[in-house]
Amino acid sequence: MSETAHHQILIVGGGTAGITVAASLRRRMGGRNLHIAIIEPAEEHYYQPALTLVGAGVQSLAQNRRPESGLIPSGVKWIKGAVAAFDPENNKVELDSGDTCSYDYLIVCPGLELNWDAVQGAQEALGKNGVCSNYDPRYVEYTWTCIKDLKPGAKALFTQPPLPFKCPGAPQKIAYLTADHLKKRGSLGDCDLKFLTHAPGMFSVPLFAAELVKVAARYGIDVRFQHNLVAIDGDAKKATFEVGGGDNEGETLILDYDMIHASPPQRSPEAVRTSPLANEGGYVDVHQHTMQSTKYTNVFSLGDACSTPNSKTAAAIRKQSPTVVRNLLHVIDGGTLEEGYDGYASCPLTTALGKCIIAEFIYGGKVTPTFPLDPRKERWSYWWIKTTGLPVMYWNYMLKGHEWFFKHDTNYVEPTS
Numbered sequence: 001m002s003e004t005a006h007h008q009i010l011i012v013g014g015g016t017a018g019i020t021v022a023a024s025l026r027r028r029m030g031g032r033n034l035h036i037a038i039i040e041p042a043e044e045h046y047y048q049p050a051l052t053l054v055g056a057g058v059q060s061l062a063q064n065r066r067p068e069s070g071l072i073p074s075g076v077k078w079i080k081g082a083v084a085a086f087d088p089e090n091n092k093v094e095l096d097s098g099d100t101c102s103y104d105y106l107i108v109c110p111g112l113e114l115n116w117d118a119v120q121g122a123q124e125a126l127g128k129n130g131v132c133s134n135y136d137p138r139y140v141e142y143t144w145t146c147i148k149d150l151k152p153g154a155k156a157l158f159t160q161p162p163l164p165f166k167c168p169g170a171p172q173k174i175a176y177l178t179a180d181h182l183k184k185r186g187s188l189g190d191c192d193l194k195f196l197t198h199a200p201g202m203f204s205v206p207l208f209a210a211e212l213v214k215v216a217a218r219y220g221i222d223v224r225f226q227h228n229l230v231a232i233d234g235d236a237k238k239a240t241f242e243v244g245g246g247d248n249e250g251e252t253l254i255l256d257y258d259m260i261h262a263s264p265p266q267r268s269p270e271a272v273r274t275s276p277l278a279n280e281g282g283y284v285d286v287h288q289h290t291m292q293s294t295k296y297t298n299v300f301s302l303g304d305a306c307s308t309p310n311s312k313t314a315a316a317i318r319k320q321s322p323t324v325v326r327n328l329l330h331v332i333d334g335g336t337l338e339e340g341y342d343g344y345a346s347c348p349l350t351t352a353l354g355k356c357i358i359a360e361f362i363y364g365g366k367v368t369p370t371f372p373l374d375p376r377k378e379r380w381s382y383w384w385i386k387t388t389g390l391p392v393m394y395w396n397y398m399l400k401g402h403e404w405f406f407k408h409d410t411n412y413v414e415p416t417s
């Protein structure tokens with residue numbers, strides 16, 4: 001028999017955003033006696049930004065995984081299940097078990113789902129015959145197996161899907177780390193590496209795009225813009241691309257490979273896409289500075305599933321969460337909403353083993369570095385931040401609701417040469 005339970009604040013999704021926002025709420029609730037619950041189906045949580053490092057053999061999957069039970073903040077109830085449908089007119093959600101939960105306030109953050117079905121043959125091909133993906137924890141360790149197995153003369157393909165997808169740099173970061181491995185082994189010159197992206201350029205922010213073009217050229221990576229992966233034939237080791245622009249627009253390109261790192265098309269979960277909360281694209285429609293739903297004043301959203309036009313990163317959530325928490329408390333207390341989120345996102349671009357560029361920017365692609373250094377430069381210190389500093393900050397501070405973050409420089413003037 002289905003049951004209904006009531007929770008004052010209901011959070012849908014206990015990933016990066018859900019845990020961060022719940023922990024911050026607990027810290028900021030002061031004298032208020034808030035009842036908070038998180039609906040989350042998964043038993044384990046991964047620090048997804050490190051999946052690039054796992055695929056490159058730099059870190060293990062196990063060191064980037066924690067049981068969900070240890071992350072739910074104390075005093076917050078964990079409802080183990082998934083939301084199947086939203087009913088915001090009646091302040092209710094329906095779970096996959098058939099139970100319903102009602103709420104006073106709702107925070108929606110169920111992330112993105114990997115849509116492997118959009119690439120014909122991918123589901124069957126993944127995890128064998130050289131087909132790997134850092135995006136999927138089931139296949140990320142196989143990426144490293146594939147890289148190690150590359151022989152002189154090997155052909156390796158790296159693909160980037162249409163937007164939106166998690167982390168704007170992840171599809172190309174693994175290409176650079178693979179190239180650097182081959183270089184250190186002395187076989188880079190013998191191999192044929194291609195980066196095929198649906199996008200018309202290397203990166204959405206011109207300052208960083210210009211640097212990344214140079215990095216790819218340094219390794220001799222053949223970059224093809226407006227090439228979209230549509231099929232993988234795992235047995236024949238052939239990948240099919242549709243060409244969306246340039247001289248060969250409208251053509252189909254079939255390439256042989258020994259290894260293909262596929263980055264899947266992504267979309268919001270079905271329960272969000274089909275709900276009254278969603279915009280035309282299927283994302284929870286929110287005001288881009290306040291994170292409040294455009295349709296329901298008692299609903300907020302953050303993270304990958306919301307509509308804000310920032311790059312979908314954990315770094316963005318770090319800056320969205322305080323805005324959501326403060327504004328939710330303003331709604332509860334009858335205050336005025338703050339326009340607190342400026343579109344900040346950060347993407348540490350691992351350009352070599354031991355080298356990184358940290359791309360930080362806000363809405364409109366304005367570059368906003370945190371450190372007073374030329375943000376275009378590859379640095380070992382940024383590699384340390386990516387591999388050591390940020391994971392410590394994530395597990396010990398961000399997911400525990402600490403909000404003392406370094407400020408990014410919104411007055412930064414980009415270099416002209």
Ligand SMILES: Cc1cc2nc3c(=O)[nH]c(=O)nc-3n(C[C@H](O)[C@H](O)[C@H](O)COP(=O)(O)OP(=O)(O)OC[C@H]3O[C@@H](n4cnc5c(N)ncnc54)[C@H](O)[C@@H]3O)c2cc1C
Binds near residue numbers: 048170348
């Ligand atoms: C390969 C890779 C590299 C990346 N690199 C970086 C990086 O360098 N820097 C960076 O900042 N970011 C990076 N990211 C992106 C970052 O990890 C994500 O943007 C971030 O984790 C999104 O958080 P989220 O809470 O929105 O989603 P998630 O953390 O994915 O959590 C969503 C949660 O919702 C749950 N859920 C799903 N459906 C439902 C439902 N119907 N009901 C209830 N719960 C549901 C899921 O089980 C999941 O636990 C990377 C991601 C990948 C995959």
